Amino acid sequence: MQLTLKKILPHLLVFVGFVILSLAYFSPVLQGKQILQSDILQYNGMAKQQRDFKANTGEEAYWTNSAFGGMPTYQLGARYPHTYIKNLDLGLRFLPRPADYLFLYFVGFYILLLCLKVDYKLAALGSLAFGFSTYLIIILGVGHNSKAHAIAYMPLVLSGIVLTFRKKYILGFIVTAIAMGLELVANHFQMTYYLMLLVIVLGIVYLIDAYKKKVLPHFFKSVGILFTAVILAIGLNAANIMATQEYAKESTRSKTELTINPDGSPKKDISSGLAKEKITEYSYGYLETFNLFIPRFLGGGMGEDLGKESAFYEFYRSQGVPPLDAAEAAKSVPTYWGNQPIVEAPAYVGAVVLFLFVFALFLVKGRLKWWLVAGSILALLLSYGKNLGFLTDFFINFVPLYDKFRAVTSIQVLLELCIPVLAIFGLVRLFNDYEKDEDKFKALKFSAIITTGLCLLFLLLRYTGIVLDFEGIRDTGWSQGGGQPFVDAIVADRKSIFTKDTLRTLLLVLLSAGAIYMFLKQKLSEGKVIIVFAALILFDLVGVDRRYVNTENFVSSREVQRPFQANNADKKILSESGHFRVYDVSSGTGRAISQKVNAMATGSTSAPYFHNTINGYHAAKLKRFDELSNFFPFTRHPEMLNMFNVKYIISEDENKQPYPFLNTDANGNAWFVDNITEVNSADEEMLSLLDLNTKKTAVVDRSSIETYETVSQAVPNKAITQFNHVVDSLASIKVLEYQPNYIKYESNNLNNGYAVFSEMYYANGWNAYIDNEITNYNRVNYLLRGMEMPKGKHTIEFKFEPQVVKTGGSIALTSSILLGLIVLGGLFFQFKKKNE
Structure with a gap:
């Protein structure tokens, strides 16, 4: 018992530390x-x-x-019903938001490093490097909660994979199933998709390694176990996934039936997903790569707070603007000079972390290094988007589902994950006795030369004006609005913050290199080196994070809940x-x-x-x-x-x-039309709306009549039988009850008629009933509901009864029971094995 407590206590203390750090950074939640x-x-x-x-x-x-x-x-x-994995997720996120997500960042990464056999002290250090990575904090500031949620569980999924490949099959299966279930609960499939790309890279590297070591049976056994775990995780979230998949076919992420643009010109690119322009709208620039190393290399964000020491402030004062107004203007200076439409802040990984990453490149060997490096390179190249068109086009055209997601820069989350892992392994290799001191000194020398050399090169380029011109694509517009002196002030501030941040990075690199050098010279112990790097990482990352997300982002709870x-x-x-x-x-x-x-x-x-x-x-x-x-x-x-x-x-x-x-x-909630016009395509249906009198005529696409999804399996989907109607002046349809998922009408007409309803057509769930009998209805006017109505007085009901939710809920319940049995069985097996 004492031995078990001794093993657990350090981890408990680390978790408590994570709670304190999470609450400390977002301290206003305590108020x-x-x-x-x-x-x-x-x-x-x-x-x-x-x-x-x-x-x-x-x-x-x-x-x-x-x-x-x-x-x-x-x-x-x-x-959704029976999503018990969501209850587990809520239990893990027990801290006030957004401290809960920061805590998940820390814990997930900590567990991953422990599964990679890293000492708990270095694992805790790595968690700081990951959790405080600027991009991960920025998305919390702007409210990309589901993205942060999904990112937080990525390391946990990798933990299960690592355990499985370490031949801990039962534990690996359980961890992977639960972690992947939690990953899918986050409901940000773009992040999960990027995680899948990283896992594929990992799998390829592990396959090559298994082939070389002649352990292919173990590799394929592990893959089979992991595949089964993922299927079970999907089952835990079946309702959400199935509903999302069904809706995706009708959303902006699906293939259009139109072949023309609004101006009448033919569409050049009719893909099954988003248009290429939408996918690559946010594309990382080549120079922006160095934002990972120097925070405001390209000016930072669209609104930097530069204070009274800025040229921007002095420009406003020179125009006779009062000091308080000038200071307020200087709180949001448009210093970003890259080509992306909007940038809140740089995706800064950290000078200290990147130095350790480069250091690890020379010291770490084996499959771990290669999947982390390959994953980082893939993420960086794909983040360039339209700036690396041949690769992006290949993925859009040939890689399944890649065209469903926009903002390709988001894939840099894989960098935020891979770089700290390898950086920590640089310290692991530094502290172990397997590596020769000669190799450690060599790694230090090369990493110091590369990182300090980059800083000195950029400082040289800054003063020579080569490559770095500090001019942005919006400067022309600003010069027209505020004059050239206005732009000159912004450019001066860009140069100033570039110099400051480059010198800052250079200093942090020198301090990091110095700490390793002192260790190799036996002037610092391992524990002191860890403390030094913890201090450097916190100073580095938290210092940059605070520029963009701080106490000023918090307001009273009422302003958020009832805005x-x-x-x-x-x-x-x-x-x-x-x-x-x-x-x-x-x-x-x-x-x-x-x-x-x-x-x-x-x-x-x-x-x-x-x-x-x-x-x-x-x-x-x-x-x-x-x-x-x-x-x-x-x-x-x-x-x-x-x-x-x-x-x-x-x-x-x-x-x-x-x-x-x-x-x-x-037009009202519903109305009878005189006639129905048939057209032959979605293009014709859309164009016919230009001159359509919607009160008297409805338009239907003949080509889609037979492909309308059946409202009920019990009722065949019939085509319209009558196209011209006599609409009596007394004919009416009125609403009796109106709820989000239920609408009840009363119809009164002396003749058979055709009714159009001012509601969106969505066959995957909306069922229509006339006098309690389920009835077919059509899509008219491109997106509304239409229905043939018998003469007389009738009750019409539309009920939203998505079968996908019921089916998905049943699958989720079954999967939850199965997982529970597997966990209990696994615990029993481990207990029995330990006793034996």
């Missing part, structure tokens, strides 16, 4: 404050309706009408009875309850907080809605507003205040 994240603010606007529905009914709606005319909530935080308040326009609309949509073309910032929220708010996210709208903000909206809004911008094509039943348009009046303008031409 009950919450971090104000732009992406989460937008999410809160989009998700309010589904949250309110669940609070009132205790049920998940799985559909929201508050944005884009309606969409599934699968990517808006929907909870918006209704303005006069909202109040007037909310006082109206009935069910209709709103289109907000105002800024939307007037709804914010504080200046900080106001700076992040937009009408796209604040309007859905109060109303059913065609506004919204989401990276994967329904494809057909996105296409329609691109072809027919709503401000120029009021007929699109009419068919969506947009009753109010919020704009600004003569006093620049938001005002709800009444749209008297809105």
Whole structure:
């Protein structure tokens, strides 16, 4: 018992240390404050309706009408039945957000290094290098929570893989299944996809190593075990994965049926995923590579706080701007001079960590080194995107699913993971007795020459003006707006912070090299070297992190949980009875309850907080809605507003205040049409909307009639039988009940008719019933619902009943039971083996 406690105690102390560090960095959470994240603010606007529905009914709606005319909530935080792995995840994230994610960074990386047989002290050191990596902190600042969530579990997945290849088959299987289950819970499939690419690199290296060592049976046995564990992990998250896969076919991530652009020109690239321009919009520049080593090599972010010592401040003062106003302006200087559209901060790995990485390149040998190096190189090359077009094009065209994800720079998370691992192994090799001192001195010499040489070279280039011109793509626009002296001040600040950060990196490299040199000269003990490097890493990374994410990012919890308040326009609309949509073309910032929220708010996210709208903000909206809004911008094509039943348009009046303008031409919730026009393609269907009178005519794509997904297996999907109708003046359809997942109408018509509903068509879940009998319906007007209606008085119901959720929930339950039995069996086996 005492021996076991002695083994566990150091790890418990490390975990306690991680808790303290996580809370210390995000200390305002101890005062009950919450971090104000732009992406989460937008999410809160989009998700309010589904949250309110669940609070009132205790049920998940799985559909929201508050944005884009309606969409599934699968990517808006929907909870699925029997996802018990989610409960485990919530238990691990017991700290207040975002300290919980920082804690997960630390713990996951610590476990990975322990599985790689690293001493706990060095494992803790490596966790600091990984957890405080600038990119990982920045994404917490802006609210990329699901991305941070997925990244945090990456090391844990690798831990299970490492254990399996170390012939700890049972433990490796269990760890991999649970870790992969947690990875998928994070619901950021782009990060999981990048992890898969890294695992493939690892597998190739391990396969080559197994071939050389003639242990191929062990390799394939391990792969089989790991494959089974991943399948089980997928089962644990079956509902989420299946729903996402189903929705992806209808979202902007899917292949379009259109062959023309909004201007009428033919589409050049019709891929099965996102357009290449969208995928590579954020592409890393070659020079930006050195941001990994020197934090503001390319100027840092789009809004650097440079203070009163900056040329920017002096320029404002020279223009007669008061000191306080000039100081406020100097808090957000656009110093970034790369080519990406938006950069919040540099993806800084750390001068100390990169020095140790280079040091390890000369000292570490074997398969570990090669999969870490290969993974890092692959990530870096793919992050260049359109700047390395041949490689990017190859992956888009030939690597499955690669074209489903945008922002290729995100793959640098693999760098953030691989570099610290190898860096720590540099110290492992430094401290062991297997390496010759001669080799250690040689590694130190070469790594010091390379890293210090780079710093000196950049300082030389800075003063000669070769390669580094410090001019950005936006400078021309700024010179037109603020004059050349304005741009000159920015360029001067770019040069200044470049010099400061390069000298800073040079100093940290020299101190790191000095610590290793002192150890080799037996002037410092191993423990003291670890302490020195812990201090250097914390000073280095936390110092840069604090520039971008600090206590100023926190506000009262109320500002985060209830960020918006209704303005006069909202109040007037909310006082109206009935069910209709709103289109907000105002800024939307007037709804914010504080200046900080106001700076992040937009009408796209604040309007859905109060109303059913065609506004919204989401990276994967329904494809057909996105296409329609691109072809027919709503401000120029009021007929699109009419068919969506947009009753109010919020704009600004003569006093620049938001005002709800009444749209008297809105079609209503549903209406009977005189005739139906058939066309032969999606192109024709879209173009026909240009002059379509949606109150009298509906358009249907004949080519898709037979491919409509059947609403129910019990009802065949029939084509439209009658195309012309007599619409009596007394014919009507009125709404009796309206919920996110349920709409009830009453129809009254003397003749057979065809009804169009102002609701988004989505066959994968929306079932239609006439007088309690399930009935087929069609997609009309490119994205609305249409239905043949028998004469007389009838009740019509639309129910959102996604079968995928039920099926996925059953699979998740079965998988959870199976995993539980395997864990118990594994524990019993290990206990029995230990006793024997």
